[in-house]
Amino acid sequence: MPVIVQDLKGKVKNAYRVSLPSLVVSLIIGFFGGTFLGTYLDKINRDYPGLLVILPGMMGLRGNVFSSMASRFSTMLYLGDLEPSLRDKKVLKNIAIAMLLSLIPVTILWAIGVLRGIRYHALEILLVVVSSTILVSFILGYFTAFVTIFAFKKEIDPDSIASPLVASMGDLLTIPALIAFILLLERSKEIFWGSNLVLIVLLLFLIGISRVRKAELLELRELFTIITALALLSLISGFTLQRFSGLIQASIILGFAYPSILSSFGNYGSIIAAKTSTALHLGEIDGYFSREPFLEIVSLFLTTPIIGLLINAFGILIAYLILGVEPRVIYELVLSYPFMALFIMLYSYTISYFLFQKNIDPDNVAIPLISNNSDIFGTIYVILIAKLIVGG
Template sequence: MAVTVQEFMGRVKHAYRVSLPSLVISLVIGFFGGTFLGKYLDKISLEYPGLLIILPGMMGLRGNVFGSMASRFSTMLYLGDLEPSLREKKVLKNIVIAMMLSLIPVTVLWAVGVIQGVRYHALDILLIVVSSTILVSIILGYFTGFVTIFAFRRDVDPDSMAAPLVASVGDLLTIPSLISFILLIEASRKMFWLGNAALIAVFLLLIMVSRVRKAEVLEFRELFATVTALALLSLVSGFTLQRFSGVISASVLLGFAYPSILSSFGNYGSIIAAKTSTALHLGEVEGYLSKEPFMEMASLLLTAPIVGVLINVFGAVVVYLVTGVRIGPFYPLIISYPLMVLFIMLYSYTISYFLFQRDIDPDSVAIPLISNNSDIFGTIYVVIIAKMMVG
């Protein structure tokens, strides 16, 4: 028993030393994007309602594609299949393929929104999401490679920090980039069209430089099918967000905290999924009820109360700085947050384990599925909390 307690305390220290800082950093980053969303939520709802349907899918897509890439890089590094350098050709190829994987699902989301009747500024919205996807994918792709390789070189487990940071930076870039393109199109349509043309040209150039072959793209057909299906599933979050955007905006706090809450749930799920995937590939998990994964979840769960409190605190500070409105602690959010984290982690471990048992790589399927589902669970959670706040 003493050995088990000592081992568990070691896991707790690791969670506080490695995972918690990345989770907190991701919160800060998420609130940067949340500041834009909270400030422009009413404008988007009135003038670009189709973006609200696409937004959760775009945010989830960043975590799906690049979180999966981070986990894949981590596994490749441990197995010796990837040199720890950004100059490695496989890094650029993975980034280009990730861009391809990202563009089609967001286009599908846009098409579904149009079919469902959300056609106001439809063409503008399509160009906004395509340009944003290309720009964010380039930045996020190299950031993913840097964080994973940097951690590996310094003997820090990339699975403990890469996924949260990648997902959070994705959220950081997604919303401001969308808002920037909205402001650009309203300021100058000519510059907007030129910007679109330039980004598409860069995308085509990268395809040529990386020399990605058809066979290499087809290797990711499983991941492509997964992210496309999950993009469609994210419409649950999108239509929920569009329908209840007024309630979320009226709660004030949650309009600013929405991206951080979703990314934090996805971060917890991605950490467990990435650790489970690596452990399964290395043969360290003997069965579903193995001690190792549950010790990981228990130790990581002890960070959740801190993160829940910080969401309330950071949210209150940002709201005050932007709107001048003072918000105190909201205890239903603080109390319920760790319970949602526990649910997300158990769900993540279960999905990862049983997919691996069926010879499906968790790096390609589990992390995208978990990230997407976390967005759905998170959006429903935010709406419930918002209703409790608004009354």
């Protein structure tokens, strides 16, 4: 027992020293994107309703593709398959592939939205989605590589910090980029079309110089298949968000906090998935009920009350600064948030473990699956909390 207590103390110390700061930074970044969403939610719902169907999928896709890439880089660094340098050719190649992997699913989401009858400004929405995806994927790709390699060089476990920072940076960039292209479209169609052309040329240029080959794309067909399937699954979140956007907006805080809540759940799940994947590849887990992964979950669970309180605090502050209102603390969220995060971490570990037992690499499947499922669970969770606050 003393050995277990000592191990737990060490992991709790690491969770507070390494993971918690990255989760807090991630939360702050997420609220920046949430400020844009809360401010423009009514406009998007009125003028570009199709974006609400695509938005959860786009946000999840960033986490799916780039958190997976971060986990893959981490495993490659530990195994010596990747030089800890941004100049390694594998870095650019992985970024170019990730950009391609990001484009196809969001285009499919747009097409399904059109088929479901959401055709108002359909072409404009497609161009906004394509342009923002290329731009955000390029920036996020290098950010992912930098964070992972920098942490590795500083002898900090990349699995503890990369996924939260990458997913939240995706949230930070995704919503403002979408809104920026919408405002550009409304202000100058010529510049909007020109920017689309420049970004498509950039994508083709990167694919060319990185020499991405068909065989390399086929190696990631498992990842491509799962993120496309999960993008389709994200339509549950998308149509749910579209239907209940008014309820979420009426709850005030949740309109601003929505991206942060989703990303924080995804972050907790991704940290556990990344740690589990690395430990499994290194042979450090010998059974489902191994002690180490559950100690990791408990140590991270002890940080969740802080994140729940900060979500409330940041939401109240932003609502006051943007809208001039003083909403109450959402005690329903404060009390339930830690247990929702615990459920997602246990779910994450279980999925990662059993996928590995089936000879499926968790880096390619578990993290995308968990990120997507966290968005669905998180969207339902936010709506339930909104119903408790607003009623209906």
